[in-house]
Amino acid sequence: MKPILTEQQMSLTVKRLAQQVLENHPGLDNTVLIGLQPRGVQLSNRIVQLLQEQLSPEKVVYGKLDITFYRDDIRKELHIANKTEIPFSIENKNVVLIDDVLFTGRTIRSALDALLDFGRPAKVQLCVLIDRRFSRELPIQPDYVGRTIDTFVSQKVKVYWQEKDERDAVELLDH
């Protein structure tokens, strides 16, 4: 096991990601944030909370997207669907997708398909806590990155969140 982010680093990184999103979308005027179920939602909850403290809470439009029914590995493994909550229109909006770890890019591919079924956004950006570069199987790149790491395909990146794991940390596991 190799630590990638400690609790302190993680807190700083999440704050930076929130600031970078705000820097590119002043006041979040025409921007919505969408966390990917299940694991991206912990990160998006934190980012949304930080943004709500800076702006007024009603300025932050926040949804959650589950991509289970759009997966391309549906025959290999059955995933349990989580709740999708997008109670607003994304038509002509800037959408920032938020996920914890970017690996092969297949989840984001599915998320883009799912997202387009809700309307036609003006622009879609991607925000991730960890980017496992050189592991991509599709031409997908993030716009906001917490930490870029080099890994073997056989390794596993584990993100722990206070809310469910009782500590904040990111670790690289060998398998």
Add this chain to the structure above:
Amino acid sequence: MKLSTKHLLGIRSLQPEDIQLILSTAAQFKEVLQRPVKKVPSLRDVTIVNLFYENSTRTRMSFELAERRLSADVLNFAASTSSAAKGETLLDTVNNILSMKVDMVVMRHSASGAPHFLSQHIPAAIVNAGDGINEHPTQALLDAFSMQEKFGKLQGLKVAIIGDIMHSRVALSNIYLLKKMGADITVAGPPTLIPKYITDALGVNVTYNVEEVLRWCDVANVLRIQLERQNQPLFSSLREYNLAYGINRRMLERLPKEITIMHPGPINRGVELDSDVADGPHSIILNQVENGVATRMAVLYLLANREN
């Protein structure tokens, strides 16, 4: 998490965990059906045939819509307009259809056990859409989904099933399902339409007094009088049935608490339900129809995943 079964032949062969998985997946599909694009690509490589040896409106359209919403390719077969009318056997018909590379069979048949028979002879996954007087599992699942949506739980819910229990596959599937999920059930209707040993066999309460069961229950699932399955007179007339066992608005107004009215359709208006009850504020009959699509999507999605 997976279903413990390859086919959905009946509720009897399901585990409570299977039912829970289907209901929770159905809730997610219900959200899909509220989106601007009410369709997901999950089953775009799956071909499904709807094999209907018996007439149906709701169930067939609901299955077909569920299949299309999942992006499956859909074939429709109605016995009345096919070579079955020339005497082709069930197994021959199905094998011919399967040789066209069909992955799943949704089937309704007037003979009880027809899908069970088929499941022993063909590799495709089978969904029972009603077999004779045996089971109608997706109806029970959508009824349970509708009850859970309304009351938040099934455990401890008091459910009355009223009417033609003897000939009703909806009743049997509902009883199996609700027992597995911990609900209390009382069946009510004329003695001639309630099987004699049902209490011992299925563990439900029996009453012949509709007013009494309405006072007891949270939900009344009212069944259709199935004249087509009765080959001997089991009550004197539809009018008399309505007077003794039909539900009207005055009966509901006399009750100490509000109850919910369900009906699997098609309704015989003025027989088992009066129109002011069927269309009244207590009725969730049209919600049941809406939930049917989401529930069937869940069943098809979960069974299609069993391929490998």
